[in-house]
Structure formats: structure tokens, C-alpha cells
Amino acid sequence: MPPFPDESVELLELVAGYQRKLLTAPPDALVRPEATESGLPPGDLALPEEGLGAAGAVTELSQRLLETAIRSAGPRFFHFVIGGVTPAALAADMLTSTADQNTGMWVSSPVGAHTEVLALRWLRELFGLPAEWSGVITSGATMANFVGLACARRWWAARHGVDVDVDGLSGLPRVPVLASGYLHSSAVKSLGMLGIGRSSVRFHRREDGSVDLAGMRADLASLGGAPAIISASAGEVNTGAFDPIPELADLAEEFGAWLHVDGAFGLFAAVSERTRHLVAGVERANSVGSDGHKWLNVAYDCGFAFVRQPELLGPVFTNTAAYLPGVDPERPNYGNLGPESSRRARAFAVWATLAAYGRSGYRRMVERHLDLAQRLAERVRREPCLELLADVPLNIVCFRYHPDDVADAELDALNSAIADAVITDGRVHFGSTLHRGMVAFRPAIVNWRTGPADIDLIVDVVLELGLVCGASFDESRDRGRSWQDDG
Numbered sequence: 001m002p003p004f005p006d007e008s009v010e011l012l013e014l015v016a017g018y019q020r021k022l023l024t025a026p027p028d029a030l031v032r033p034e035a036t037e038s039g040l041p042p043g044d045l046a047l048p049e050e051g052l053g054a055a056g057a058v059t060e061l062s063q064r065l066l067e068t069a070i071r072s073a074g075p076r077f078f079h080f081v082i083g084g085v086t087p088a089a090l091a092a093d094m095l096t097s098t099a100d101q102n103t104g105m106w107v108s109s110p111v112g113a114h115t116e117v118l119a120l121r122w123l124r125e126l127f128g129l130p131a132e133w134s135g136v137i138t139s140g141a142t143m144a145n146f147v148g149l150a151c152a153r154r155w156w157a158a159r160h161g162v163d164v165d166v167d168g169l170s171g172l173p174r175v176p177v178l179a180s181g182y183l184h185s186s187a188v189k190s191l192g193m194l195g196i197g198r199s200s201v202r203f204h205r206r207e208d209g210s211v212d213l214a215g216m217r218a219d220l221a222s223l224g225g226a227p228a229i230i231s232a233s234a235g236e237v238n239t240g241a242f243d244p245i246p247e248l249a250d251l252a253e254e255f256g257a258w259l260h261v262d263g264a265f266g267l268f269a270a271v272s273e274r275t276r277h278l279v280a281g282v283e284r285a286n287s288v289g290s291d292g293h294k295w296l297n298v299a300y301d302c303g304f305a306f307v308r309q310p311e312l313l314g315p316v317f318t319n320t321a322a323y324l325p326g327v328d329p330e331r332p333n334y335g336n337l338g339p340e341s342s343r344r345a346r347a348f349a350v351w352a353t354l355a356a357y358g359r360s361g362y363r364r365m366v367e368r369h370l371d372l373a374q375r376l377a378e379r380v381r382r383e384p385c386l387e388l389l390a391d392v393p394l395n396i397v398c399f400r401y402h403p404d405d406v407a408d409a410e411l412d413a414l415n416s417a418i419a420d421a422v423i424t425d426g427r428v429h430f431g432s433t434l435h436r437g438m439v440a441f442r443p444a445i446v447n448w449r450t451g452p453a454d455i456d457l458i459v460d461v462v463l464e465l466g467l468v469c470g471a472s473f474d475e476s477r478d479r480g481r482s483w484q485d486d487g
């Protein structure tokens with residue numbers, strides 16, 4: 001007797017029904033359903049002794065998702081940089097779970113490892129990276145940064161005569177990591193995980209966060225020939241701004257430094273003639289990281305790391321045991337080329353979406369998003385109550401609500417209140433950030449479904465909620481004043 005009945009095939013029908021409901025939500029369905037938090041089951045439910053059965057459990061989860069899940073895969077979600085999922089990627093992702101391949105080793109999944117080889121080759125072609133580079137699919141850009149910086153660490157320690165992956169960092173000097181103010185927090189996190197230390201970053205930034213090239217050059221010169229790592233950003237999260245990659249590559253060459261580029265979403269600038277100049281020179285880097293679950297629009301989780309020197313990944317990530325296979329370049333064991341040993345076949349969805357839509361499909365999507373970002377920027381410029389806070393080189397628009405009659409000192413509190421109100425309102429979804437010390441909105445456009453009406457709604461909702469929040473500010477100010485008068 002098997003421990004549970006095999007209802008897998010029957011459940012497919014059940015799940016398909018719920019998937020249809022999730023996928024065909026009306027366009028004006030709230031991005032953040034009212035029950036997003038209130039509809040969650042109590043956190044202290046005990047593990048059932050007798051289960052509900054597969055149909056019971058799956059029905060309960062499906063219902064919970066329908067009622068409470070934020071529609072972050074939909075066209076009106078602009079918070080963080082969260083992509084949707086293309087039809088081909090979604091279908092491939094469902095097949096991935098069904099085939100349940102462990103792509104850590106070629107022997108356990110020749111089709112998984114081989115598809116990863118193909119997917120990485122196509123990605124290099126899409127981004128204009130050299131074919132000889134090596135790569136690995138990761139869980140996201142954090143781990144892609146980790147992989148790139150782990151290779152940098154190996155290279156750096158070797159320059160000091162140490163095999164850091166065997167002997168560790170102890171006894172070595174601090175690793176100098178140079179960056180502009182655009183450095184993403186995940187690169188800093190990776191430095192922590194690598195034992196390089198979060199505080200090893202030497203920032204060379206001007207007031208707006210952009211790189212201070214003269215300062216960086218002086219710092220490199222002061223190292224007297226000792227090796228260093230430059231961690232560059234292609235696409236900063238508040239504004240989509242880019243570090244000047246050719247200049248950083250020049251510095252890296254002149255001083256013999258390692259150049260890592262974080263292009264979590266910005267690497268997709270390479271897909272369009274209109275923005276390719278922003279990532280010109282990326283092929284001169286030593287390592288590059290990017291994300292699949294952002295602008296590629298595959299389901300969570302997926303990212304990619306690319307490394308110029310293919311011989312570095314193996315020594316950093318090899319996992320050896322008597323029962324594990326050895327090295328065969330024709331039959332890669334990706335578990336020995338990246339942080340995870342056993343791993344999901346994320347390559348299937350990457351391959352399927354690239355096969356389905358091709359280079360031109362992705363060019364059309366990126367260019368549509370570039371147009372939509374300019375449309376949003378233009379409306380922000382035209383609205384007297386809105387203020388554009390940064391150039392819009394790519395797909396992020398950084399702005400705030402700024403009517404004439406609100407004092408500067410109150411703008412941050414007002415914009416924070418509007419950001420909270422936008423999220424509770426639920427028609428569109430984006431949060432706030434701090435940009436050059438100002439509370440600002442920074443909707444990021446990365447969903448293949450997003451169109452002009454969704455973009456216009458961003459402005460309409462901010463103007464509407466700006467009035468509401470502004471009025472309640474006035475009221476509380478007046479109330480404050482009348483108390484003072486009474487007193």
C-alpha cells in the first residue's frame with residue numbers, strides 16, 4: 001500500500017481551474033486584495049494528524065492565493081523591480097516542477113544541464129557578452145553578485161599567493177572593493193557572505209551617488225600595484241542610472257583590477273539600439289550578474305552570473321565526494337559551478353521564453369517599457385503638482401508629489417503618506433524610497449503586460465491620493481494650531 005493515493009493527474013485539472021482564475025482576473029482587480037493580510041490563516045495552527053487529502057490541501061491553498069496574493073505578476077505592480085511571467089515561461093515553469101529534475105549533475109539530468117548550456121549561450125548572445133565566457137544560472141542577482149565576487153575573491157587572493165577557497169582569508173590584508181554610490185545592497189550582502197566584509201567597500205561617489213572617477217583613480221594608485229575589485233552598477237534601483245562602464249574598465253585595465261558589473265535589470269539595456277550605449281564596455285568586465293525574474297519575465301526565482309575566466313568557477317564551487325561525478329567539460333555539473341549543489345531546472349523557463357519570443361520579442365518588450373517610462377516622465381513634467389527628480393535613462397521614473405502650497409519641510413511626510421495610501425488603495429502598487437535625501441516614488445516598468453492605461457493610472461492615483469493626504473495634513477495642522485490658540 002502506498003502511503004498516499006496517487007491523485008497527481010486528477011489534481012492537474014483542479015489546479016488548472018484555479019490557474020485560469022488567477023490568470024484571468026479583470027484588469028481592474030486590486031493589485032493588493034483587501035484580504036492580503038487579514039485573510040491569512042492563524043500562524044499557530046498545529047500540524048494535522050490526519051491530513052486533508054491532496055484535493056483538500058490544494059483547494060485551500062488555491063483559495064488562499066486567490067483571496068490574498070498580491071498580484072505582483074500583473075501589469076499594475078511597479079514596486080521594487082519585480083517582473084511578470086511570460087506565457088511560455090509560465091508553462092515551462094509548470095513543466096519544470098512536473099519533470100522535477102536535479103540539474104546539479106549531468107548524470108541526474110542531461111536534459112537539464114544541456115538546456116542550461118543552451119540558455120546561457122542565448123543569454124550571452126542577447127546581452128552581447130563573449131561566447132567564451134562561462135556562466136551559471138542562480139536564484140537571482142544577489143547570488144549572481146555572490147558568484148562574480150567569489151571569483152573576484154579567488155583571483156585577488158591568488159595575486160597574494162593564496163588559494164582562498166582552500167585556505168581561507170585569514171592572514172591576508174583586507175580586500176579593497178571600490179564602488180560608486182549606486183552599489184546595490186545585495187553586493188554588500190555578498191561581500192559579507194564571502195568573508196570580505198560589508199565594510200570593505202571604499203565608496204567614491206559624488207553628491208548624486210554617481211562615481212567620483214578621480215577619487216577612485218587616486219585610491220587605486222594608492223594601492224601601489226596591489227590587486228583590487230571594482231564593483232560597478234548597470235542600473236541603479238532608484239533611477240535606473242548607470243556607472244560609466246568604459247571608464248571603469250579603463251581604470252581596471254590600467255591598475256590591473258577586477259571589474260564586476262551588477263546588471264540585475266540594467267543589462268537588458270543591451271537588447272535595444274536605443275539604450276545599448278548604457279552598457280557599452282560590459283564585455284570588458286571580468287564578471288557580470290543579472291536577473292531572470294525581473295526583465296526576462298520568468299517566474300521566481302532566477303538569475304545569471306557570467307564570468308570571463310571559465311577556470312575560476314570550478315575551484316570556487318566544486319563539491320567533491322566519492323559518489324559524485326568528476327569534471328567533464330562536455331557534460332557540465334552545474335552544482336560544481338555555482339553555490340547550490342542540488343538545483344531546480346531554472347533553465348527550462350529561460351530557454352522556453354527565449355525560444356518563444358526570440359531577440360525581437362524581447363527588443364519589442366524592452367522598447368515598449370522605454371516608451372512607457374518616457375510617457376510617465378512626460379506626464380509628471382506636465383502636472384503642476386508633480387516633480388520629476390531624476391533623468392529617465394531606462395525604465396524607472398523617480399518623482400514626488402510637490403504642490404506649491406506645501407512647505408518643503410512637509411514634503412517627505414506627505415509623500416510617505418501618499419505611498420502608504422497607494423499601497424492600501426490597491427489599484428496600482430509601488431512604494432517610496434529615499435532619493436538624494438527626499439522621499440520619492442520610483443515605479444519600475446518591467447512587466448510584459450503593462451500598457452499605457454496602467455502607466456496613466458500611476459499619475460491619476462498619486463494626484464487623487466495627494467489631495468486626500470494633503471487635506472488630512474491641513475486638518476491636523478489646523479487642529480494643532482487651534483489647540484495652541486486655545487492653550
Ligand SMILES: *Cc1c(COP(=O)(O)O)cnc(C)c1O
Binds near residue numbers: 186187265
Ligand atoms: C534586484 C537587484 C539585485 C538583487 O537581485 P535579487 O534577484 O533580489 O537577488 C541586485 N542588484 C540590483 C541592481 C537589483 O536591482
